[in-house]
Amino acid sequence: MTHTNSLVLTVAERIDDLGDIMRLTLKGEGDLPPFAAGAHIDVQVETPEGPIWRQYSLCGEPGKSDAYHLGILRDPESRGGSVTLHDLMRAGEKLHAEGPRNHFPLAEGATRSILFGGGIGVTPMLAMAWELHRKGQAFTLHYATRSADRTAFLDVIKAAPFRDHIVLHHDDGEGAAPINLARDLPAAEPGCHVYVCGPQGFMDWIISAAECAGYASNVIHREYFSADVDAHGESFEVFCAQSGIAVTVGPDDTIAKSLVKAGIKIDVKCEEGICGTCVTDVLEGEIDHRDKFLTEEEREEGDQICACCSRARGARLVLDI
Ligand code: FES
Known part of the structure; x- marks a missing residue:
């Protein structure tokens, strides 16, 4: 299981760069957790609808623990996280974050x-x-x-x-x-x-x-960074093996949302199948993968699902929760 660092970061510097990109230098109280190339942090963004989480790659020099460096594109077409950060972030502002996590590491042994x-x-x-x-x-x-x-x-x-x-x-x-x-x-x-x-x-x-x-x-x-994910489809049943609870996932619902309504919490961050936060073990049933997170090999194994967007191919899935 991935250990998650909860971080409170302060904006030490903001640079408005070309191409609607804001560069932030973020500092902690002391040294920050180390990161490897390809890692990102999850940043909490407060919106009128409640907090949402967005993932931003660390673009500074790996191994340096005095600051994190992010580049954030202002994208009015996205779901609002980047625009809110562009509007709010100034030197001295605080950000809640988690990580670093790395789903995009450099391969060992490459020539x-x-x-x-x-x-x-x-x-x-x-x-x-x-x-x-x-x-x-x-x-x-x-x-x-x-x-x-x-x-x-x-x-x-x-x-x-x-x-x-x-x-x-x-x-x-x-x-x-x-x-x-x-x-x-x-x-x-x-x-x-x-x-x-x-x-x-x-x-x-x-x-x-x-x-x-x-x-x-x-x-x-x-x-x-983002994906046009279509999470809609036919209704199916999800049975949670550990709690014994069954829910119906309707055509416009996701597994994660249906489970939350039934009182079972699944951690969700990106909600579009790219961050891997919601990956859940599957015990039975065929999966209709809609995410961009799992590898081809993991899909073929058929025992993990991104509960924020993927669905069942048949009438029922049994999850190990
Ligand atoms: S919440 Fe990011 S992949 Fe599901």
């Missing part, structure tokens, strides 16, 4: 790493670049944005000791060529790993190109 960060998806890649640089491993970070005037973190990149490993790309082609996967994705070779983070279309494009180029699924690493 070469190709990192693709689209827009705000560059944040975990910056921490990975620090780690790969420290280890002296071969890597290239491809950082794609719409245009030069939407490209955040340029000062960080210019000052980084690994800046020569970073290739900028702009979709409009002004000042930097767009990503060209025929050129930028090397042929698959043993020990070469691909990492991708960014908007869903960007990720799907890179992942399918890597698969076509012969990369096995276990060397294509991905982290979704």
Whole structure:
């Protein structure tokens, strides 16, 4: 079971960067829990409807425990967490957070790493670049944005000791060529790993190109910031083996919400199948996976479900709760 640190963080600095990205430097009372490249923290955001949790990658240098660094895109199309943080966060403000957690670690034993960060998806890649640089491993970070005037973190990149490993790309082609996967994705070779983070279309494009180029699924690493998850479907029954309680999950309900109504609490954070907080063991029944969190191997094993969005394929699921 993952140990969770509960943190109270203070905004030490806010930088409003290009591309509607706010950069925060967060400090604790003393040293903060260490984190590895790819880790994120869960941040609690107060909204008029109550607190919600959002996940933000740590983009600073792993191993440094004096501060956490986040980059947060103001996204009016999202469910409100980022806009609220942009509106509220100033130096001196406090944030409640949990973590760090890492669902996107660097692979052990890689001989070469190709990192693709689209827009705000560059944040975990910056921490990975620090780690790969420290280890002296071969890597290239491809950082794609719409245009030069939407490209955040340029000062960080210019000052980084690994800046020569970073290739900028702009979709409009002004000042930097767009990503060209025929050129930028090397042929698959043993020990070469691909990492991708960014908007869903960007990720799907890179992942399918890597698969076509012969990369096995276990060397294509991905982290979704958000997902268009459709959690609707036919009604089914969920039986909770430990408590003996059965609930019906209606077409517009989720397992997690139906269980809460029956008095059984399942921890939920992202509510869109990307963070893994709600993963629950399944004892019986076939799962209709709707999440982006579980790996193909975990899906095939069929004994875990993301209760915030996934459903039953048949009439009944038995959960180990
Ligand atoms: S709450 Fe994040 S995956 Fe379910």
